[in-house]
Every structure is written in C-alpha cells, then in structure tokens.
Amino acid sequence: MTITTKTAASEADTAANNSVQPILQMRNINKAFSGVSALTDASLTLMPGEVHAIIGQNGAGKSTLIKVLNGAHKLDSGDILYQGNPADFNSPHEAQVAGISTIFQEVNLIGYRSITENICLGYEPTRFGMVNWKKAHAHARSMLARFGLDLAVEKPLQDYNIAIQQLVAIARAVALNAKVVIMDEPTSSLDDKEKEVLFKVIRELQASGVAIVYVSHHLDELFQICDQVTIMRDGHTVAQHAIKDISKLQMVAAMLGRDIADFSDQTSQNAAQQPFSEVLLEVENLAGAGVLCDVSFKLHRGEILGLAGLLGAGRSEVARAIFGLDKERVKGKICVDNQQVSYDQPIDAINSKIGFCSEDRKEDGIIPQLSVRENLTLALMPKIAKNGLINETKEREIVTSFMRSLGIKASSMEQPISQLSGGNQQKVLLARWLATEPRILMLDEPTRGIDVGAKAEIQNLIKSLAKKGMTVLMISSEFEELVDGADRVIVIQAGKSVSEITSENLSENAIVQAVAHEAPRSSLTKGSAA
Amino acid sequence: MNNLALKDQQNSNIAIKNNMIIEKLKQHGTLLAFLFLILVNILITPNFLQIQTLYVNLTQVATVAIVAIGMTLVIASGGIDLSVGALMALAGTIAPLIFLSDFALMSPVLGLTLAILVAILAAAMGGLFNGFLISRYNIQPIIATLILFISGRGIAQVLTNGELQTFDHASFEFIGTGRIFGVPFQAIITIVIALSMAWVLRRSIYGRFLLAVGGNEQAAKLAGVPTAKIKMITYMICGALAGVAGIITTAINSASDANQTGQLMELDAIAAAIVGGVLLTGGKAPILGALLGACIIQLVGYTLLANGVHDAVAMIAKAIIIIAAVYMQQMKGAK
Numbered sequence: 001m002t003i004t005t006k007t008a009a010s011e012a013d014t015a016a017n018n019s020v021q022p023i024l025q026m027r028n029i030n031k032a033f034s035g036v037s038a039l040t041d042a043s044l045t046l047m048p049g050e051v052h053a054i055i056g057q058n059g060a061g062k063s064t065l066i067k068v069l070n071g072a073h074k075l076d077s078g079d080i081l082y083q084g085n086p087a088d089f090n091s092p093h094e095a096q097v098a099g100i101s102t103i104f105q106e107v108n109l110i111g112y113r114s115i116t117e118n119i120c121l122g123y124e125p126t127r128f129g130m131v132n133w134k135k136a137h138a139h140a141r142s143m144l145a146r147f148g149l150d151l152a153v154e155k156p157l158q159d160y161n162i163a164i165q166q167l168v169a170i171a172r173a174v175a176l177n178a179k180v181v182i183m184d185e186p187t188s189s190l191d192d193k194e195k196e197v198l199f200k201v202i203r204e205l206q207a208s209g210v211a212i213v214y215v216s217h218h219l220d221e222l223f224q225i226c227d228q229v230t231i232m233r234d235g236h237t238v239a240q241h242a243i244k245d246i247s248k249l250q251m252v253a254a255m256l257g258r259d260i261a262d263f264s265d266q267t268s269q270n271a272a273q274q275p276f277s278e279v280l281l282e283v284e285n286l287a288g289a290g291v292l293c294d295v296s297f298k299l300h301r302g303e304i305l306g307l308a309g310l311l312g313a314g315r316s317e318v319a320r321a322i323f324g325l326d327k328e329r330v331k332g333k334i335c336v337d338n339q340q341v342s343y344d345q346p347i348d349a350i351n352s353k354i355g356f357c358s359e360d361r362k363e364d365g366i367i368p369q370l371s372v373r374e375n376l377t378l379a380l381m382p383k384i385a386k387n388g389l390i391n392e393t394k395e396r397e398i399v400t401s402f403m404r405s406l407g408i409k410a411s412s413m414e415q416p417i418s419q420l421s422g423g424n425q426q427k428v429l430l431a432r433w434l435a436t437e438p439r440i441l442m443l444d445e446p447t448r449g450i451d452v453g454a455k456a457e458i459q460n461l462i463k464s465l466a467k468k469g470m471t472v473l474m475i476s477s478e479f480e481e482l483v484d485g486a487d488r489v490i491v492i493q494a495g496k497s498v499s500e501i502t503s504e505n506l507s508e509n510a511i512v513q514a515v516a517h518e519a520p521r522s523s524l525t526k527g528s529a530a
Numbered sequence: 531m532n533n534l535a536l537k538d539q540q541n542s543n544i545a546i547k548n549n550m551i552i553e554k555l556k557q558h559g560t561l562l563a564f565l566f567l568i569l570v571n572i573l574i575t576p577n578f579l580q581i582q583t584l585y586v587n588l589t590q591v592a593t594v595a596i597v598a599i600g601m602t603l604v605i606a607s608g609g610i611d612l613s614v615g616a617l618m619a620l621a622g623t624i625a626p627l628i629f630l631s632d633f634a635l636m637s638p639v640l641g642l643t644l645a646i647l648v649a650i651l652a653a654a655m656g657g658l659f660n661g662f663l664i665s666r667y668n669i670q671p672i673i674a675t676l677i678l679f680i681s682g683r684g685i686a687q688v689l690t691n692g693e694l695q696t697f698d699h700a701s702f703e704f705i706g707t708g709r710i711f712g713v714p715f716q717a718i719i720t721i722v723i724a725l726s727m728a729w730v731l732r733r734s735i736y737g738r739f740l741l742a743v744g745g746n747e748q749a750a751k752l753a754g755v756p757t758a759k760i761k762m763i764t765y766m767i768c769g770a771l772a773g774v775a776g777i778i779t780t781a782i783n784s785a786s787d788a789n790q791t792g793q794l795m796e797l798d799a800i801a802a803a804i805v806g807g808v809l810l811t812g813g814k815a816p817i818l819g820a821l822l823g824a825c826i827i828q829l830v831g832y833t834l835l836a837n838g839v840h841d842a843v844a845m846i847a848k849a850i851i852i853i854a855a856v857y858m859q860q861m862k863g864a865k
Contacts (some may be wrong), residue, residue: 323752347754356752363746370741370811378742381754385735392733432753 018513020256021084023048023211024069024100024180029078031068036062039234042078044213046180051202053222053243056232057255057311057477060262062215065232067183069097069213070081070102083179084517101173102182109169111158113425116140118157119172143171147201158375163194170201174210181205182213187221188312192230199225207215207473217312218494219248219516233257249516256479276300276487279338280471281322281440286332289317293495299440299464304462304472308364308479310513314495317444321355323349324475330423336440350379355433358476359444368423372410373399376428377419407457415493430458434465441465442473459485492516559858560822565800567829575836579850581712587825588717589782589830593618593775597795598802599727599767602820606801607647607764608744608812609664609671614799615683617769618759618776618792620650623686624778626695626786629702642701650773656682657769661762679796686776686788696785716778720821723771728817737815740764744812801848804811804829805855827851 028474031039039061046052056062069071069080071089080087082098089095092102109118115400116137117124125135131401140153147167157165166186173181183202187195202225204211214226222229222243231239235466239254282297286292289361291314299305321330324343335339336352343349349356358364367375376399377384384394399413406427410420417425426446431440446462447455462485476482482489489501491514499514581804582858605612626646628634634641655825656678702799708715731737739760742750749755780786806823807816827848834844 058741325752345754345756346752349757352752358749358752364746364752367742367745367813369745369809374738374741378738378750378755381738382737382754388734388736390733390735390738 002321018491021085022046025079025081025376026065026069027081029065029068029074029081030076030078031064032076038235039068039075042232042235042237042238044069045240046211046213047228048179048211049206049208049209050227051214053214053216053226053229054232055217055222055229055251055255060232060255061235062232063184064235065100065237066213066215068186070100070182073449081362094376096173096178097511099177099179100182101176101178101180102184103166103173103186104184104237109157109165110174111165114155114157115151115153115157115160115168118168119143119153119175121172123176139175140171144168146174147171147197147204147457149197155458161194163190163197166190166198167201169349170205173405174205180211180213182215184215185217186214187218187403195221209394215449216228217310219251219310220494222251223248231255247516249512252516274302279406280347281320281338281473282333282335283318284333284335286321286334288330288332289314289321289326289420290329291495292317292321292330292332295492295495295497297490297497297500299471299473302466302469302472303488304466304474304486306482306489307492308474308482308489308515309492310515311477313492315492316444317495318492319356319444319475322442325355331341350438353363353437353439355379355436355438355440356442357429357433357444357446359448359479361425361429361449366425367455368416370417371414372403372408372417372420372428373413376402376413376431377435379432383436397436402435406431406461421451421454423450423458426450426454426458430461438470440471440473442475444475445477446474447476449460479508480517482506482511483508493517533667534622535802554802559574560819560826560855563750563794563854564822564829566827567833571833571836575833578836581670583832585712585714585717587828588720589714590832591824591828592716592720593778594715594795594798594828596723596771596775596778596800597799597819597821598717598806598824599724599817601738601796601799601801602763602817603727603731604671604768604808604817605800605808605810606744606812607740608747608762608763609765610675610698610800611657611765611768612672613656613660613678613682614768614772614775615795616686617653617772617791618779618795619683619788619790620656621653621773621776621782622786623651623689623695623788625649626697626699627689627700629699630695630697638701646727646777647700647704650770652778654766654770654771657766657772660769661765664765665758665761667705679804683788686791690788690824692788694787698784700828703781705782706778706783714776716782719774723774724817726822727767731815736760736763738837741813744814773809779807788789794837798824798827799851804859805851806852807855807859809859823855 013267022045024044026042028042029039029042030037042061042065044065045321054062056064068075070092071094072092082100087098090362110121118451119140120136124131125139126132137153144151144153144167149167151160151164157168161527170181186198190198205212216222225241228366229243229251230237231251233255234257238257247444278301279298280301284296286295291312295314295318297305307318309315320326322334323334327342327344328437367378373395377395380398381390384391384398396413402408403410403413408427408431409424417428420428429430430446443462447458450458460479462472462474474482474486486506487503489506489511490497491501491511495513498517501510501514577583597618601611601614628645628648629641631641634645660675660678663669663677664671705715710718731740739750739755741759742753742755743757747757763766771794776791779791803820804810804822804823805826806819806821808814808820830847830851831844834840
C-alpha cells in the first residue's frame with residue numbers, strides 16, 4: 001500500500017517540477033507470449049534528459065518492456081506516445097530512425113568493419129556517389145571526441161574491448177540523432193574504470209537532453225547515475241520513484257513484492273537441533289566466471305546451507321564452479337572432505353558424489369525428446385550398465401520407486417517429459433540426482449516456476465533428505481524458502497560472500513537487510529581513485 | 531435429455547476414436563506411405579510381384595540405406611555429415627589398392643580381409659576427424675564436414691592418379707553381386723547393420739547418451755554425459771558405414787572410380803533419414819525409419835522408371851517426397 005501512494009506522490013512531484021512534456025510514455029501495455037502473460041498494464045514515463053532505471057527480478061518483464069518499446073515485439077494492447085504522438089514501430093530499425101536506439105549487452109555492431117563504418121553505416125557522407133572517407137572518419141572522430149575518446153577510427157571494431165564497442169554503439173545512436181537511448185545491462189562486462197567512462201558519457205548525453213532507459217541489476221550503480229527508477233514484478237510496473245526518495249532496501253522489497261514491514265522477523269524453526277561440526281565442502285576465495293570475485297564458505301555434513309543474493313550476484317556461478325563447469329575461468333580453492341579437488345567436468349563431480357540440479361529446467365535440465373524414464377536415469381547411466389549395455393530391469397525398478405516416492409505424476413514412465421507439468425518435471429530432475437545418491441546436492445532455484453502444491457512437496461522433500469544425512473546447498477531467490485528450509489544462509493553480493501546468517505538469527509528480514517546492505521561495489525569512485 | 535447426453539457421449543467417443551486414428555496415422559506415416567507405394571505398384575507396374583524386382587530394388591537401395599543409418603545417428607546428435615560421399619570414394623579406392631597389391635597376390639585371404647578392414651578404417655578415421663573438429667573446436671558440423679567433402683575425394687584421386695581402377699576379383703565382387711540363398715549379399719549386410727544399430731541405440735549407454743546430446747547438449751553435459759566423446763564416436767560410426775557403402779559400390783562396378791563413387795550420396799542419405807522421421811533438431815534416431823525412408827525413395831524412383839517416366843521427373847518426385855516428410859514431421863511436432 002505504501003508503495004502505491006508513494007508512486008502517485010512522486011509522479012505528481014515530477015509533473016510539478018517539470019513543465020516539460022514527457023518524451024515518451026508507455027501506457028497500460030499488455031503483451032503475452034502464446035497465452036502466457038509477460039506484461040500486464042505496464043507503464044513507463046520518460047522525461048527528456050533523465051536517466052531512468054528499470055529494475056526487477058529475473059522474468060519480471062524488463063526485456064519484454066524494452067523490446068515492445070523498440071519495436072522488436074508487437075504489443076497486444078496499450079499506447080506508446082513518443083514526443084506526444086502515438087508511435088508504432090515495426091522493428092528496432094524503425095525505432096532507431098525515429099530516434100529510439102537500443103544498446104544491447106552483446107553489442108550488435110559489425111566487428112570486422114572499422115569504427116567509422118559502424119558509426120556511419122547507412123548514412124555515409126558521399127562525394128560523386130562514392131563514400132567520402134575523409135569526411136566519414138572526421139565525423140566518427142568528432143562523435144567520439146564528445147565522449148573524450150580518441151581512437152584510430154580506421155581500425156576494425158573488434159580490435160577494441162567490449163567497453164569501447166559499447167561506446168561506439170552509443171556514438172552511433174547519438175549520430176543518428178537519438179532522443180531516447182535504451183541500455184540493457186551496460187556495465188555487466190565493464191571494469192570500474194570503464195564504468196566511469198560510460199557514466200561520463202551518460203551524463204554528457206543527459207546534459208544534451210537525451211533520455212536514457214537504464215536496465216540493470218546492480219542496484220548500487222543506480223544511485224550514482226539514475227534520476228528515476230521503475231520497479232517491475234511479474235509483468236507489472238509496480239512502482240516509480242525518484243531515486244533520491246528510495247533506499248536500496250525499499251527497492252529490493254518492491255522487487256520481491258513485499259513491504260519492508262512484511263518481512264518477518266520470525267527466525268527459523270530449524271534452530272540447530274544438533275550442531276554441525278564436520279566440514280564436508282569448503283570453498284575459499286572463489287573468483288572468476290565473469291562475476292565471482294571472492295566467495296568463501298563452509299558446508300557441514302547434514303546441513304542445508306542457503307545461498308542468497310540478488311540476480312546476477314553470482315549464486316549460480318558458485319555452484320557451477322564447484323561442479324567443474326567453466327573450469328578454465330575459475331580460480332580459488334574447493335575442498336571436499338578436506339581434500340582439495342578440481343573437477344574438470346561434471347562427470348568428475350558426479351563420481352565424487354556431488355549432484356547439481358540447475359536453475360533453468362528448459363535450458364539445461366530436461367531432455368525434451370526423451371521419456372520420464374530416460375531423463376530420470378541419465379546421470380545414473382554408468383552405474384546401471386555393464387559393458388556399455390543398460391540393465392533395463394534395474395532401470396525400471398529405480399524409476400518406479402522414485403516415481404512412487406516423489407509422487408511424480410505421469411501417464412507412464414515412457415511419457416515424454418516435455419508433456420509433464422513444471423512441478424513434475426522438477427521432481428524428475430530431483431530424482432535424477434537423488435538416484436546417484438549424492439553426498440552433496442546443490443539445488444539452484446529448486447521451486448522456480450512450479451505450482452504451490454508441488455513447491456511445498458519439494459521443500460518438504462529437501463528437508464527430509466537433509467534429516468537423513470544428505471548435505472544440501474540451496475540457492476533461492478525466495479527468502480521465505482531459505483528461512484523455512486535452510487540451517488544457515490550465506491549472502492552473496494556482486495560476486496562476494498559478504499555475510500553469514502546463522503540459524504538463531506535467520507529471518508527474512510535479516511536476509512533482506514544483508515542483501516540490500518551497502519555493497520563494497522558502491523565504493524566504486526573511491527576504488528578507482530585509489 | 532438422457533438420450534441427448536448419451537448421444538453426446540457417443541459423439542465424443544467417436545471423436546476420440548477419430549483422433550486416435552489420426553494419431554496412429556501420424557505415428558506410422560512412413561510405413562503407410564511405403565505400403566501404399568507397394569499397392570500402387572502391384573496395380574500399375576508390370577511384373578512388379580516378381581522376385582527379380584525385389585532383388586533389383588534391394589541391390590540399388592543397400593548403399594543409400596547404409597549411409598542413411600549413419601546419417602541418422604549424426605543428425606540425432608544435432609549435426610550433419612556432408613563428407614559421406616567422399617568417404618565412400620576413399621574406401622572404395624583403398625580396397626582395390628590393397629587386394630591388387632603384390633602382397634595380396636601371395637596371401638589372397640589375408641589380403642582381402644586387410645583390404646576391407648583398412649578401407650573401412652580409413653573412412654572411420656575420416657569420420658573421427660570430423661567429430662574431432664566439431665567437438666573439440668566447436669566448428670559447425672556443416673563446415674567441419676565440408677573439409678572432407680572436398681578433400682576426401684581429392685585424396686582418393688591422388689591415390690589412384692585420378693584413374694579408374696578396374697579389376698577382376700571374384701571374392702571381392704561377391705560383396706556387390708553375390709547371393710546367399712538367392713538374397714543379394716549387400717541386402718543382408720544392410721539388414722544386419724540396421725538391426726544391430728537399432729539394438730545398440732535401444733540398449734546401450736551410447737544410444738541413450740547420443741539422444742541426450744542431440745536433445746539438449748547443455749543438460750546432457752550437466753548430467754555427466756561425455757558429450758565430446760559421444761559426438762566423435764557418432765561421426766566415426768557414420769564414416770565407417772560410408773566406408774562399407776563405398777566398398778559395396780566398388781564391388782558392384784568391378785571398378786573403383788574416385789570421381790564417381792558416392793556422388794551426391796550425402797544428399798540422398800539426408801533425404802532418406804528425413805523421410806525416415808529423424809528430427810533435424812536432434813534427439814531422435816529412427817534407424818529402421820531411415821531404412822524405410824531409403825526404400826521409399828528407391829521405390830518411387832523405380833515406379834516412375836518402370837512406368838516409362840523420364841529420369842528428370844523422378845528427381846522432382848524425390849523432392850516432393852521430402853517436402854511431404856517434412857510436412858508430416860511438423861504436423862507431429864504441432865500436436
């Protein structure tokens with residue numbers, strides 16, 4: 001409730017302060033993909049010269065909103081007013097011509113062409129029908145000079161790092177007379193110094209009246225660069241605030257769909273029945289894989305350890321690193337049973353009895369063409385085969401027993417897994433790992449996208465497994481789930497393990513405070529000055 | 531009221547039954563198409579029901595069917611192999627080089643055995659090379675196999691100085707022209723290969739892993755499937771089967787022609803695999819379907835030829851069959 005009233009207030013505020021017309025308004029936008037709603041009554045008001053952040057959890061609808069705005073997706077209903085007129089772009093190109101440019105995470109320019117060509121593509125200065133290269137290079141140089149960049153514009157774009165490529169993309173947008181520039185996670189692959197340059201460019205654009213839509217999950221950055229923030233959840237734009245009126249804690253709360261007051265102080269019921277003493281897994285100074293910079297924690301035998309953090313903090317990357325994925329990109333020490341290990345690939349981790357149920361069922365969980373049976377026993381194959389041949393009797397026995405014990409609902413074990421509900425698919429994947437009888441089971445968002453009933457079943461199952469002595473590392477975006485299930489929680493922020501919440505202090509409120517706590521990253525300016 | 535409800539129930543029962551029939555039709559479309567073709571032939575093609583007709587068709591379909599089985603495995607892994615025709619030429623050229631050598635003249639049995647084994651092994655190595663490029667360096671299969679598509683035939687031509695090697699070797703020619711209990715030997719080879727591959731796919735870890743890799747490589751990898759190894763084995767099997775087909779072709783012709791052996795075979799094999807119901811996105815490997823697909827394409831060609839239709843028209847007919855097969859696949863996918 002507090003949030004809605006605040007929205008109205010802040011909107012009135014903006015209107016009063018600026019007699020200027022908004023450059024862009026999106027009103028009551030609806031968009032569904034094959035019946036599943038991605039945007040519901042989403043709205044966005046953008047003033048000239050403002051940097052407007054859009055934040056939200058994974059799947060909140062941020063990208064869909066951007067894609068509807070730049071013409072990549074057609075909206076189902078709603079209005080877009082651009083410079084006061086109704087706008088209907090059929091493609092990102094049309095939007096760009098009209099002055100709305102999108103800078104993607106993966107720069108969508110032509111790597112092997114020169115910077116000049118990339119900036120001038122489509123409107124090269126010509127002389128006698130030929131490209132006037134002298135003029136083109138000069139133009140490109142002058143565009144970049146605005147951002148304080150002095151580059152060899154004749155060289156291919158791919159000779160430069162991502163940061164420069166991004167700036168070139170922005171330069172192109174500006175050269176095309178952009179009035180609105182949309183930036184999707186612009187800082188995700190930049191280091192601190194590059195970020196400073198980007199922010200300078202953003203301020204420069206802002207000063208010349210360009211409005212910027214800034215999508216990011218690095219909340220700390222928003223306070224440095226943004227004026228307004230729109231928060232999205234489940235396809236709704238739930239709130240808009242001036243950045244100065246909102247705290248990071250409030251942002252997190254709104255993203256999760258809760259009021260700060262709603263976060264219960266109720267501590268976990270799991271108050272250590274027995275003290276966990278034996279360390280089974282120890283991770284020290286894990287770094288790399290793009291986001292991790294320093295993660296350390298210990299996991300005890302029989303314990304459920306929760307990993308909490310915001311989207312992009314590096315939770316999944318921790319589990320992937322332990323499991324032997326991205327090996328060449330990860331540094332740090334991983335010990336299992338006091339032995340330092342370094343798995344080259346998942347099979348090595350599986351052989352030392354570690355299981356990893358990944359976050360995205362569709363992407364890297366199920367094999368859609370295969371049956372429930374074939375999916376369930378996939379990780380178990382080497383154990384139920386002899387001389388390369390599968391022992392089918394044994395396979396069927398195992399599948400039958402897991403289908404019964406986990407209550408997997410399927411017409412038969414031969415039904416293709418793709419026909420099952422999300423909850424049942426998740427149970428099959430859990431069974432895939434349980435069948436390998438792991439000592440350590442890592443679960444990444446074990447209850448995402450499944451119905452309430454199946455969710456409770458899976459949560460109970462995890463608890464009962466731990467009671468029987470299994471050790472669980474549970475990653476979850478739902479703090480409630482962590483409080484309810486975990487014995488202890490490690491909070492990860494921007495690739496660092498920043499705090500530990502033990503069972504006697506474990507509450508939603510404690511997690512939310514820790515997650516939203518000022519991150520080391522926010523000392524960015526100080527850091528780069530030093 | 532009651533009556534009406536009953537009628538409704540009956541209607542819906544009929545509807546369900548109809549749906550089931552359509553479902554069955556979709557499931558066994560390939561087989562039905564094949565049976566339909568046979569029926570048409572019995573009605574219109576003169577002398578169709580002669581054992582001789584069967585043998586002619588079996589002889590002609592064997593090589594395509596064998597290569598199509600390998601192709602089905604590769605496509606099921608999510609890839610494609612353009613080099614099969616060139617590998618046929620390679621194997622077809624290597625075998626005569628060995629059994630015509632001085633060594634083979636001294637010990638014919640060993641010479642012939644070596645000739646066949648080395649030829650198949652060479653083709654298998656070609657396949658392994660494909661698999662290595664694809665799994666180790668992440669080169670797209672169409673590009674990776676293009677390398678041997680071009681150079682494999684080149685190697686074969688270099689080995690023979692680009693000349694046709696003719697020979698007169700009864701034991702070797704048996705592979706292409708011999709019969710056992712009246713059945714063409716190559717047809718027996720084909721059936722043995724098809725049945726054993728179908729069995730391997732159903733029963734072995736390799737088969738399961740192959741479908742997993744083709745279905746969702748990321749997921750397979752996370753579940754501990756050695757994806758690179760599986761892909762290499764798959765391309766190797768495909769290469770070896772192409773080698774077998776190359777040997778059969780050479781045996782039929784009593785000559786090895788590095789320029790002609792296996793020409794356009796990659797396209798015929800892909801067509802047969804698709805008609806057989808393989809999913810181009812991977813994850814499904816209907817081996818017996820590939821066999822059936824090859825038979826359908828063969829039979830259509832035969833039907834047209836036997837009824838005096840021009841060869842060029844037969845090619846158009848092939849294209850239509852492929853379109854029909856793809857359409858049926860999409861119908862299946864759409865349900």
